[in-house]
Amino acid sequence: MDPVSIRAQWCKGCGICVAFCPKKALRLENEKAVHNPELCILCGMCELYCPDLAVTVDKSQKKPQATREVANES
């Protein structure tokens, strides 16, 4: 499951999370924010910026991803 979930019913499409995501991992589609997990580093900023409490970032998923990367390297 995508660790960044966006509650579409609450999102008002203001574009704040899209503009300030450091990895450009968010975009607007039909005036709702949509997340791209490929680009995301789970920094959690979008969750803090959202004026509508529409974004939840599950940072607990950060570690397994990093472990997987390390595993891939070795």
Next chain:
Amino acid sequence: MSVNNYIRERFFPHLWCPGCGHGTILNALLRTVESLGIDKSNMCMVSGIGCSARISGYVDFHSMHSMHGRALACATGIKMIKPELNVVVPMGDGDAMAIGGNHFIHACRRNIDMVAIIMNNRIYGMTGGQYSPLSGSGILATTAPYRSIDREFDATQLAMGAGATFVARTTAFHVKEIGSLLKKAFEHKGFSVVEVLTQCPTYFGRKNKFGGPVQMLEWYRDNTAPLGSKKLEENSDLIPRGVFRQVDAPEYCAEYAKIVEKAHKE
């Protein structure tokens, strides 16, 4: 965890406009209360009137949506009856500095232990975009079609002059800083004032051609700097952010408790 434990979900999506900074301040406030581990039944929020004042309807704390400018007076009564409560009073700029200006200076002077948040978007949003004492001169508003000639209050200077013992400022762009300053304000024993410069894209932004919420937040990013920073030293036009004052002084409820004790002895 989720901040959703601290809100009344049935009232969401909230009524604020898309990109209104008030929601970002609510967001930071909820996370601060959570990080401090304060039980929501020990939280009390009192608000006045205006877009900002809607905030008390959204939190699952004890709450009171009171009268325009009178939130601090109501909060003072609550805090004196129940000093163990954490009392937080979010106000708009007009609510805090115009209609409530008198209550504001006296709450500062008394040093009663509560957190006052000034959500300063430089305009009256709810009533259609009139200028406030924090708009500043040269601003377009419904009541200033040829631009305002009024000089603005510096809310932090006013708070310090009136005796507030914790005074800080940040903006709705600096989301982590809102949290860290609110945390300090809650931990401070005395009257704490946190001014958050925020955006009303619907009236202030549109009338003054500031662009949408993103452009307004970029303006706060580019036109402010932390107190004590090199950036601020080199450019005095920037608006300072950070803690302006943090001092210890006798707190009102504690002093009052002593008087009660004295009266009982005699």
